[in-house]
Amino acid sequence: MKAVRELLIKEFLQIRRDKRMLPLILLAPVIQVVLLGYAATVDVKNIRLAVYDGDRSPASRAYIERYTATGYFTVVEHVDDPRDLDAALDGGRATLAVHIPRHFARDVASGRPVRVQLLADGSDANTANISLNYAAQITAGYAESIFAERLARVGGITVPRVSAETRVWYNPELRSANYMVPGVVALILMIITTTFSAAAIVREKEAGTIEQILVTPIKPLQFILGKLLPFTIIGIVEVGLVLGVAVLWFDIPLRGSIALLFGLCGLFILTTLGLGLFVSTISRTQQQAMMTAQFFIFFPFLFLSGFTFPIENMPPVIQTLTYGIPLRYFIQIVRGLFLKGVGLEVLWPQALALLIFGAVILGLSVMGFRKRLG
Amino acid sequence: MIHFNIAPIFKKEFRQISRDKRALGILVFLPAFMLVMVGYALNFDVKHLAVAVADMDRSALSRELVERMTQSEYLELQYRLAAAEDIDPLLESGSATIGVVVPVGFSDNLLAGKDAEVQVLIDGSNSNTGSVAQGYVSLAVRDFSNRLVMRWLEKRGASPSVPVVLEPKLWYNPELKSAKFLVPGLFGLILMIVTVISTSLSIVREKEMGTMEQLKTSPLWSNEIILGKTIPYLLISIVAATMIIIVGWWLFDVTIKGSIPLLYLAIVLFLLGGLGQGILISNVAHTQQVAFIMSVFSSLLPSFLLSGFVFPIDSMPGFLQVFSNVIPAKFFLVIVRSIIMKGVGVGPVWEQFAYLAMFAFATIGISAARLQKELSR
Numbered sequence: 001m002k003a004v005r006e007l008l009i010k011e012f013l014q015i016r017r018d019k020r021m022l023p024l025i026l027l028a029p030v031i032q033v034v035l036l037g038y039a040a041t042v043d044v045k046n047i048r049l050a051v052y053d054g055d056r057s058p059a060s061r062a063y064i065e066r067y068t069a070t071g072y073f074t075v076v077e078h079v080d081d082p083r084d085l086d087a088a089l090d091g092g093r094a095t096l097a098v099h100i101p102r103h104f105a106r107d108v109a110s111g112r113p114v115r116v117q118l119l120a121d122g123s124d125a126n127t128a129n130i131s132l133n134y135a136a137q138i139t140a141g142y143a144e145s146i147f148a149e150r151l152a153r154v155g156g157i158t159v160p161r162v163s164a165e166t167r168v169w170y171n172p173e174l175r176s177a178n179y180m181v182p183g184v185v186a187l188i189l190m191i192i193t194t195t196f197s198a199a200a201i202v203r204e205k206e207a208g209t210i211e212q213i214l215v216t217p218i219k220p221l222q223f224i225l226g227k228l229l230p231f232t233i234i235g236i237v238e239v240g241l242v243l244g245v246a247v248l249w250f251d252i253p254l255r256g257s258i259a260l261l262f263g264l265c266g267l268f269i270l271t272t273l274g275l276g277l278f279v280s281t282i283s284r285t286q287q288q289a290m291m292t293a294q295f296f297i298f299f300p301f302l303f304l305s306g307f308t309f310p311i312e313n314m315p316p317v318i319q320t321l322t323y324g325i326p327l328r329y330f331i332q333i334v335r336g337l338f339l340k341g342v343g344l345e346v347l348w349p350q351a352l353a354l355l356i357f358g359a360v361i362l363g364l365s366v367m368g369f370r371k372r373l374g
Numbered sequence: 375m376i377h378f379n380i381a382p383i384f385k386k387e388f389r390q391i392s393r394d395k396r397a398l399g400i401l402v403f404l405p406a407f408m409l410v411m412v413g414y415a416l417n418f419d420v421k422h423l424a425v426a427v428a429d430m431d432r433s434a435l436s437r438e439l440v441e442r443m444t445q446s447e448y449l450e451l452q453y454r455l456a457a458a459e460d461i462d463p464l465l466e467s468g469s470a471t472i473g474v475v476v477p478v479g480f481s482d483n484l485l486a487g488k489d490a491e492v493q494v495l496i497d498g499s500n501s502n503t504g505s506v507a508q509g510y511v512s513l514a515v516r517d518f519s520n521r522l523v524m525r526w527l528e529k530r531g532a533s534p535s536v537p538v539v540l541e542p543k544l545w546y547n548p549e550l551k552s553a554k555f556l557v558p559g560l561f562g563l564i565l566m567i568v569t570v571i572s573t574s575l576s577i578v579r580e581k582e583m584g585t586m587e588q589l590k591t592s593p594l595w596s597n598e599i600i601l602g603k604t605i606p607y608l609l610i611s612i613v614a615a616t617m618i619i620i621v622g623w624w625l626f627d628v629t630i631k632g633s634i635p636l637l638y639l640a641i642v643l644f645l646l647g648g649l650g651q652g653i654l655i656s657n658v659a660h661t662q663q664v665a666f667i668m669s670v671f672s673s674l675l676p677s678f679l680l681s682g683f684v685f686p687i688d689s690m691p692g693f694l695q696v697f698s699n700v701i702p703a704k705f706f707l708v709i710v711r712s713i714i715m716k717g718v719g720v721g722p723v724w725e726q727f728a729y730l731a732m733f734a735f736a737t738i739g740i741s742a743a744r745l746q747k748e749l750s751r
Contacts, residue, residue, distance in 0.1 A: 039679040042502040111533025122544035133509040140516040146537040162519040171498035286662040
């Protein structure tokens with residue numbers, strides 16, 4: 001145990017010696033979470049609308065006004081020639097264009113359906129889809145009011161309406177930050193613990209000092225512990241920092257138990273340290289280690305864990321693949337704890353999966369590392 | 375004009391890269407591999423949302439409402455429940471995204487001329503899926519409600535037709551495939567990582583190993599060292615970019631509508647900026663670990679978050695929209711998407727081109743000056 005303590009002290013000394021290191025380790029995650037909290041929003045707002053109004057009647061203006069009244073649309077351009085709508089889309093000035101034909105008012109009044117063309121910039125599929133849905137709702141609302149006028153003309157009585165009384169659970173304002181920020185906790189924990197543990201070991205290889213350590217009475221297992229513990233501690237501290245920013249700055253509700261959250265972070269760290277150790281075994285230089293971690297671990301984890309892209313939307317083959325990504329379970333745990341406030345009674349399968357992944361990955365990496373050294 | 379002698383460093387760097395087979399493999403093939411994985415996995419298309427229905431009314435009208443709701447490809451009826459309370463556990467475990475309760479008396483109310491309400495419960499934890507779900511459900515309910523009015527109008531002899539029929543036309547990406555949007559975006563992200571991270575690490579490694587001192591004593595100019603160090607990565611990145619284009623076309627049908635030389639011009643400008651940024655970081659950082667974090671935070675994160683790659687810049691708070699204007703990836707993405715999807719020429723995107731050129735010029739200029747100072751010390 002004494003040997004491990006000495007190694008721990010050595011490692012912390014090394015971290016402190018590089019003046020830029022500690023501020024970076026501590027500040028970077030905070031900046032990251034702030035940035036993500038603000039930027040990572042897929043909410044579709046401020047849709048830029050170009051309008052060609054071929055009728056220029058009070059009725060057509062009233063129809064267009066319904067778009068801006070929702071707050072989702074801003075009219076950026078009124079064009080006199082319908083062909084200019086294309087130019088507005090081509091140049092990226094507008095993402096949606098409305099083409100209102102002549103005789104709009106006359107046809108609406110006489111009960112003939114008017115065809116209004118909507119041109120959407122489909123390059124961003126998600127935004128296009130949501131904009132079109134807004135437009136459809138606005139048009140349905142317009143139909144409602146026209147129907148009411150027609151009813152008034154024929155009989156004056158009202159026809160019953162059906163409405164949806166919607167309640168959104170877990171995230172009533174549908175804020176992106178509530179969904180993204182808890183995921184960032186998981187992401188930062190993974191990046192910091194994996195990269196630094198791998199780099200700390202490979203650095204000794206590059207510098208040739210690993211041989212020196214091996215001729216001392218320090219056993220490989222003690223060496224591993226001495227290398228991995230500092231970053232476990234740093235990882236936990238960072239989780240605390242990021243949680244602070246999430247709860248105090250972004251008002252993200254933490255409905256579940258904090259103790260359980262930290263406990264499960266510990267479980268997840270088993271996996272990330274195991275991965276870091278594994279990367280260090282197969283890399284000779286730090287450049288190699290960073291590239292390997294970046295491309296073979298972070299990228300697949302980032303994209304296949306459901307962090308930004310819902311797993312349900314992926315093709316079945318890839319959905320099956322995601323079960324092999326430990327981050328997937330941890331993200332579910334973090335979101336469950338934050339937003340739904342559930343505990344182990346719901347999250348036990350994910351916790352169990354993390355435990356198994358952690359034990360297997362760390363166990364195999366330790367074995368591989370000792371074999372390489374032996 | 376100064377006589378440039380970049381050959382020695384160029385050769386040395388290339389030999390060093392090719393000696394490290396894995397690094398070379400990663401640099402050349404991984405971008406294409408990532409594209410495959412990410413192209414299939416990245417998908418915002420919200421379809422087949424699981425709906426759980428508790429129809430307590432069991433009338434012809436309630437059945438019609440449920441049918442209307444779930445006939446599109448977006449909402450899929452997966453659970454028919456006997457009691458409203460059964461919805462809660464389904465939402466809690468994530469098995470269903472939407473719960474609908476049609477209360478007893480729904481049909482009787484409507485037939486008696488009274489308004490009726492259905493309850494809709496939505497799992498909002500994923501805000502995007504939640505808001506899309508909310509949009510589809512409320513549209514379906516409105517349509518149903520309008521249909522009831524139309525039937526009544528018809529009976530009374532008034533025009534039963536809807537006043538406005540929307541004719542949506544989708545441009546550039548008619549099938550609305552996320553992949554077509556994201557593949558061009560991945561370009562910037564991958565190239566940024568390859569250039570910034572690998573150049574900064576390769577220079578800082580020389581510092582760490584002390585071989586930078588040897589370079590200082592050599593008769594080489596800073597410009598020569600910089601060019602010799604960066605050109606190999608520039609060439610590798612161009613190969614990587616070509617692989618991305620081929621894979622994108624082959625697997626995802628991403629065809630380039632515009633001019634290919636123009637696309638390559640944009641790629642080279644963007645790469646130069648990335649290389650300059652990498653050298654700038656290597657000026658400041660003393661260890662590879664620090665260089666790595668600085669690279670990730672100055673290139674990867676902003677290129678992922680603030681470039682419009684996945685998150686629409688229009689929806690961000692104002693100060694971030696302003697800040698996004700210093701991220702070269704943002705301008706690169708506009709160019710790449712315009713050339714690939716819209717087939718435009720230089721005209722609509724010349725400002726973006728100018729910015730990329732400026733960025734490359736500035737980063738390379740500043741870092742060359744700093745390196746010169748360091749060398750002459």
